[in-house]
Amino acid sequence: MSADLFGETDEAEAHPIEEVSDDAPLAERMRPRDFDEFVGQHQLVDQDRVIRRLLQGELRQSLILWGPPGTGKTTLARLVAAESGMRFVPFSAVISGIKEVRVVMADAEKRRKKTGTRTLLFVDEIHRFNKAQQDAFLPYVERGDILLIGATTENPSFEIVSPLLSRSRTLVLETLSPEELCAILRRALEDEERGLAGAVTISDELLMTMAHACDGDARRALTLLETAASFLPEGGALDGDLLSEAMQKKQLAYDKSGDQHYDLISALHKSIRNSDANATVYWITRMLESGEERRFLLRRLIRMAVEDIGLADPFALRVALDADDAWRRLGDPEGELAIVQAAVYLARAKKSNAIYKAYGAAKQDVEQTAAEPVPMHLRNAPTSLMKDLGFGKGYRYAHDDPDAVKEMPCLPPGLEGRDYFGSKQ
Numbered sequence: 001m002s003a004d005l006f007g008e009t010d011e012a013e014a015h016p017i018e019e020v021s022d023d024a025p026l027a028e029r030m031r032p033r034d035f036d037e038f039v040g041q042h043q044l045v046d047q048d049r050v051i052r053r054l055l056q057g058e059l060r061q062s063l064i065l066w067g068p069p070g071t072g073k074t075t076l077a078r079l080v081a082a083e084s085g086m087r088f089v090p091f092s093a094v095i096s097g098i099k100e101v102r103v104v105m106a107d108a109e110k111r112r113k114k115t116g117t118r119t120l121l122f123v124d125e126i127h128r129f130n131k132a133q134q135d136a137f138l139p140y141v142e143r144g145d146i147l148l149i150g151a152t153t154e155n156p157s158f159e160i161v162s163p164l165l166s167r168s169r170t171l172v173l174e175t176l177s178p179e180e181l182c183a184i185l186r187r188a189l190e191d192e193e194r195g196l197a198g199a200v201t202i203s204d205e206l207l208m209t210m211a212h213a214c215d216g217d218a219r220r221a222l223t224l225l226e227t228a229a230s231f232l233p234e235g236g237a238l239d240g241d242l243l244s245e246a247m248q249k250k251q252l253a254y255d256k257s258g259d260q261h262y263d264l265i266s267a268l269h270k271s272i273r274n275s276d277a278n279a280t281v282y283w284i285t286r287m288l289e290s291g292e293e294r295r296f297l298l299r300r301l302i303r304m305a306v307e308d309i310g311l312a313d314p315f316a317l318r319v320a321l322d323a324d325d326a327w328r329r330l331g332d333p334e335g336e337l338a339i340v341q342a343a344v345y346l347a348r349a350k351k352s353n354a355i356y357k358a359y360g361a362a363k364q365d366v367e368q369t370a371a372e373p374v375p376m377h378l379r380n381a382p383t384s385l386m387k388d389l390g391f392g393k394g395y396r397y398a399h400d401d402p403d404a405v406k407e408m409p410c411l412p413p414g415l416e417g418r419d420y421f422g423s424k425q
Helices: 050-056 073-084 100-114 133-134 138-143 162-166 178-191 203-213 217-229 239-246 259-273 277-289 294-312 313-332 333-350 352-370 384-388
Strands: 060-065 087-092 119-124 146-152 168-172
Touching: 050 073, 050 168, 060 073, 060 217, 073 087, 073 119, 073 146, 087 100, 100 119, 100 138, 100 178, 119 352, 138 146, 138 162, 162 168, 178 203, 178 217, 203 217, 203 239, 217 239, 259 277, 259 333, 277 333, 294 313, 294 333, 294 352, 313 333
Parallel strands: 060 146, 060 168, 087 119, 119 146
Antiparallel strands: none
16 A cells, blocks of 8 residues: 555556565466456456446446355456556455454545545455444445455355445356366466476376366465475476375365355255265265264254155165264264265165155144144043043044044044145145
8 A cells, every 4th residue: 555545546556466576376476467367257257248347337336256265256356456447455354354444444535535536445255254344344335435345255145244235246256167277277387477487397187187186276276286396396297196295185175164065965965865876975975075074964864864765765764873873883984984875875765755745734734723622532531530521432443443544533623634645735
């Protein structure tokens, strides 16, 4: 930021894509300087797409950039600032408090009144601010003192306050494809000014292996390349052994309380319901390898055994319960096989949601109809007085009187004939 808060915009502010030092991490050095260098997110940055259309007019609406790590949120904010000519002030909610942001917003208000210059305030990890702190942005956004661009990996519907969300446009960034990551890596390998200047080479096959290992995260991919290249101080060709050493064990991006947690358990549940054993093995393995709570998975498997299989294969519930018991006895890693085995059994089992639907319909009747007295013939009559009052009168013992099954009603009169398992439900 300029020392003269309210004077002319200085050179650094006019050009927010600043040069980085030669010893900066490769991922930082290779950050795109213009839209021509930006890879991916075609739905946002291609000609006639939303970002380009916004920049063609006067940029007034604040933005929320929602997407996985390493997909270009920070870079996109910097490029928007560069194209718009606004003063760019970046903050990270991880290391900065709302007090520091308030100072910048107050300065932005004075600057706009004095010079007409607007400030583009970029807040990375904006979901880290609580609801009350996020409310502090509202007056400055409404007056136009700042254009706010907030970046988040969390679902804005749950993490951003509604007033701020309604005053912003949410743009969704997608995970980068392996081909897009390969393009980014090739540029880093070849770039003579900021990259490795051709000193390190790697086959297309190993480059694709590297891309797949990084799950659409460009920062991870460039960091992995830099790590692998460090094993060749004089340059040369990267081989599979060196790449494996650099990669070590793949670390899966996973948040046990965020969207990925719910998306993955949804995928597992729907794969089991759809009797797809192959997809079931994949999704549950991905959750296990990501560190998902085993007790959570086992509870969900028990629920699936009742909800989606139920009467079609009552033994499925026993399998799920036994898997729970086996894991508690064995722990990891031996007990994980019991979890996977139970999931595959559920996927292969016949399916029935009759109990689930019947319970739901009966619950609705309990909530929406009168709580009628128990019919007299179904009441217990442990005393002579109760028998004299008619309790239990007319009850027929089905074991000795098979016709009672059809002739003796057991529902209250208001629900007589209700069929929770047939066409009448």
